[in-house]
Amino acid sequence: MSMVRETGDTAASLRAAMVNELYEMGVFRSEAVAKACSAVPRHVFAADEPLESAYAANKALVIKRDVAGQALSSLSATHIQAVMLEQAEIEPGMRVLEVGSGGYNAALLAELVGDTGTVVSADIDAEIVERARACLDAAGYGRVRVVLADADSGVPEHTPYDRIIVTAAAWDIPPAWLDQVSERGRIIVPLRMRGITRSVAFDRDGAGLVSVSYRLCGFVPMQGNGAYTERLLPLADGVTLQLDDQRQEFDTEALAGAVHGPRLEVWSGAAFDLPDELELFLVSSTPQMVMLHGSKHLVDQGVLGLSVTRGVPALVIGSSFAYRTKRPNEATGGFESGVFAHGPEAEMVAARYVELLRRWAFEHRRRGAARIRYVPLAEGEAEPAVGVVVKRFGVVEITWS
Ligand SMILES: C[S@@+](CC[C@H](N)C(=O)[O-])C[C@H]1O[C@@H](n2cnc3c(N)ncnc32)[C@H](O)[C@@H]1O
Incomplete structure (x- = not known):
């Protein structure tokens, strides 16, 4: 058997296994997305990787890093690509703009829109554009248009788009995307909100947008005009606050003292589960909620609880703060939520924090209870408030049912 044929056979069986795994994970809601994942030879877009990595359902492959080693571009994991394509509900014949290229997702889009549709994929990085173009051609997707552009301004040449699918973490929704999406169009965007990212599928709602779904995700940050540096405020060695609001003031010295002071522990009696939904509820509950990051070292020393190592919403008021923790609930076999406070x-x-934990557990503890609205505003018109995250061009409003 020839080498090429052998590679093709192995790739085909690994691809079938990946698709089965995605089915088992419950990712597919439509036949179309599953068919697209079965059709596109992902290994052609990851030529430097072993075939097993190329077809690992949940693995992102880094294509380019900056000088500090941070990923600038990656071939996103098929899992999140399929999740976002399901959110997009793409139909044959549609015109789609992909923000951020790698080639693979554009090929999936080309399968979904078919011969009568259009896929435009834009990247800010010339090397990535060149690579995506070459991979798409090698895989037989010459019809995808790959353009070099800062997609903060969209790609006006091919408008209007039925779908704009963004594959880098966006801190805001630039006005160009709203201008370039069609009247009945949809924008699917990994949106940063107070230190967390959710892939939000937005439909139009008057001058703004309203969510039809949102999913947990992680993406490399947007570069160019839409780049945004979140504020990182070191409190003490190994403890940092991360927040959106550049103006919010903190007594960092007093908070640093509090970190090493006594720790109060309070249990809520409420169930802890669906952590990503709870996290969105907490960050949207009040502007006084910011992300707290702590080192494993401080956890090992018993200063902070384990939840800080991945970042946890913390309520900071004056020189005191509280954040959530959990413990097994033997009666239910699940977990109970609680709070550590300093x-x-x-x-x-x-x-106050326990009250939020209870409110979420008793009133909103299910998937999809949040509705996320994006309301465009002139700069400086809005103040952070309960359920309101202020951006540059508008505000994100999160309400719970
Ligand atoms: C996760 S990668 C894209 C993955 C790709 N969609 C795939 O098929 O796997 C994110 C890309 O967004 C690009 N990017 C970042 N900021 C951008 C901007 N303002 N305009 C266009 N592309 C941008 C980066 O260069 C990077 O290649």
Whole structure:
């Protein structure tokens, strides 16, 4: 058997296994997306990788890093690509703009829109554009248009788009995307909100947008005009606050002292599960909620709880703060949520946080209970408030049912 044929056979069986795995993970809601994943030879877009990596359902492959080693471009994991394509509900004949190229997702899009549709894929990086073009040609998707552009301004040449699918983490929705999506169009975007990212599928709602679904995801950050540096505020060695609001003031010295002071522990009696939904609820609950990151070292020393190592929403009021933790609930076999609090007002912040944990558990503990709206505004018109995250060109409003 020839080498090429052998590679092709192995790739085909690994691809079939990947598609089965995605079925088992419950990713597919439509036949069309599953068929596209079965059709596109992913290994052609990951030529430097072993075939097993190319077809690992949940693995992103880094294509380019910056000088500090941070990923600038990656071939996203098939899992999240399929999730977002399901959110997009693409039909044959549609015109689609992909923001951020790698080639593979554009090929999946080409399968979904078929011969009568159009796929435009834009990347800000000339090397990535060249690579995506070459991979698409090698895989037989010459009809995808790959363009070099800062997609913060969209790609006006091929408008209007029925779908704009963004594959880098966006801090805001630039006005060009709203201008270039058709009246009945949809924007699917990994949106940063107070330190967390959700892939939100937005339909038009008057001058703004309203979510039809949202999913957990992680993406490399947007570059160019839409790039945004979130504020990182070191409190003490190994403890950092991460937040959107550049103006919010903190007594960092007092908070640093609180980190190493006594720790109050309070349990909510409420169930802890669906952590990604709870996280979205907490970050949208009040502007005083910011992300707290802590080192494993401080966890091992018993100063902070384990939840800080991946970043956890923390309620910061004056020189006190509280964040969530969990413990097994033997009666239910699940977990109970609770709070660790530090500082002179530890009891007050803990009580407020526990109230939020209970409210979520008793009123909103299910998938998809949030509705996310994007309302365009002139700069400076809005203030952060309960359920409101202020962006540059508009505000994100999150409400819970
Ligand atoms: C996760 S990768 C894209 C993955 C790709 N869609 C795939 O098929 O796997 C994100 C890409 O977004 C690009 N990017 C970042 N900011 C951009 C911008 N403002 N305009 C266009 N592309 C951008 C990066 O260069 C990077 O290649």
